[in-house]
Amino acid sequence: MKSYPIIENVTLSYSNITNEIYPLIKSIRSDWTSSNTRLVTFTEGLTNIILGIFDNRTPDDDSNALIIKIYGIQTELFIDRQAEINAMIKFHEHGVFSQRVLIQFNNGIIYEFASGKTCSRDDVREENISKLIAIKLAEIHNIPVDETEQPYIILIIRQFLKLLDKNSFDLTSILSDIDIIEERILPRLVQNPKHGKDLVLCHNDLLVKNIVYNDKNQTISFIDFEYTHLNYALFDIANHFVEYAGVENADFSIYPSYDEQKKWLKIYFQTRQLDQQIIDDDLCRLIEKFSALVNLTWGLWALVQAKVSPIDFDYVNYAKMRFDCYHKLRSLLFENA
Structure with missing residues (x-):
């Protein structure tokens, strides 16, 4: 059984996300490609770049969807990113939220999508x-x-x-x-x-x-x-x-x-x-x-x-x-x- 989050020594760039994201998620979504998924950028964020990646083969079921969070530039100056991940793990362990952090990369995290x-x-x-x-x-x-x-x-x-x-x-x-x-x-x-x-x-x-x-x-x-x-x-x-x-x-x-x-x-x-x-x-x-x-x-x-x-x-x-x-x-x- 896999232990999460998986640590990957990868730095994502928003400008090249469509090429970089699929090798990164291969360990958790092995059959996802650019031809069977869609990337959506969420615009509400005021600090980070947030994207969702969805499986086009199951348009009525987003339970396998992922959120990609690319940390805002210099946010490490005032945000403890490890504390953020630890909090998400704790919430999952206590059954408060179902979403798990699946991958931690150099400048962000990938976690499960909250439907709604x-x-x-x-x-x-x-x-x-x-x-x-x-x-x-x-x-x-x-x-x-x-x-x-x-x-x-x-x-x-x-x-x-x-x-x-x-x-x-x-x-x-x-x-x-x-x-x-x-x-x-x-x-x-x-x-x-x-x-x-x-x-x-x-x-x-x-x-x-x-x-x-x-x-x-x-x-x-x-x-x-x-x-x-x-x-x-x-x-x-x-x-x-x-x-x-x-x-x-x-x-x-x-x-x-x-x-x-x-x-x-x-x-x-x-x-x-x-x-x-x-x-x-x-x-x-x-x-x-x-x-x-x-x-x-x-x-x-x-x-x-x-x-x-x-x-x-x-x-x-x-x-x-x-x-x-x-x-x-x-x-x-x-x-x-």
Whole structure:
């Protein structure tokens, strides 16, 4: 029986992918060729190049399809790729997701396809899909964690800051804020956080295009685990609520009402068997405070991407939108600070 992922000393180039991909996948799809498969480039990615390869002989069955992920240029500066692979292996081992990483090559991975469609901002608010997302996120958060690991939020913010040219961006006020957040605010938001309850394995990037809904099987899958690390469970929830904004023409004024949040949170905490959790306006306000941290984090991410990414996307404007959202919530985050 094969052990996965298979390690291959190969570097793929997107410009020559049609010639390079078939020798690489021969060990897992021996009879696939350019004449009986089709390559599809997915355009939603803002960091990496993502392609799907599908068998034309089974047009109604994509269960054997593969995803090819070619890492974005210089993303190793702020993404731990081995941690990403380890997270995917762990999710498979715990039965949370079925997709396995099959091949690891020099500048990417190949993994099994999650059948279904990526969600839109309308989909994630649909009652049935919303329920499935809450259950799936709770299942991730119930996976046992390493109690020596530190929360990811400050680690990744500090990493982004290291990569930014202080001469290009005026980050004076943000630097001051981050010091206060780390020293005074986070310890108050969740006092004496417990591993396995408050600090859990988080996806940390649950935007709508990273959620796949299978209407036929009534299942939800998540994709894109490059930011998956130990973090505050409420950060992961807040991140998902913020990402109701969508990806194309993101509208950050879209955010679930307290009533919507409470329905979602009831399902989530029931799945985690934390029935004693009080679900009220105070909890929703706490999640809003984490939403401020979410916007701060992804604003800094966008500035880093503006510096290193060749992808045609207006990262600077995206960063501005994120920082605007952060500043709108800043007074709430800093109350009693």
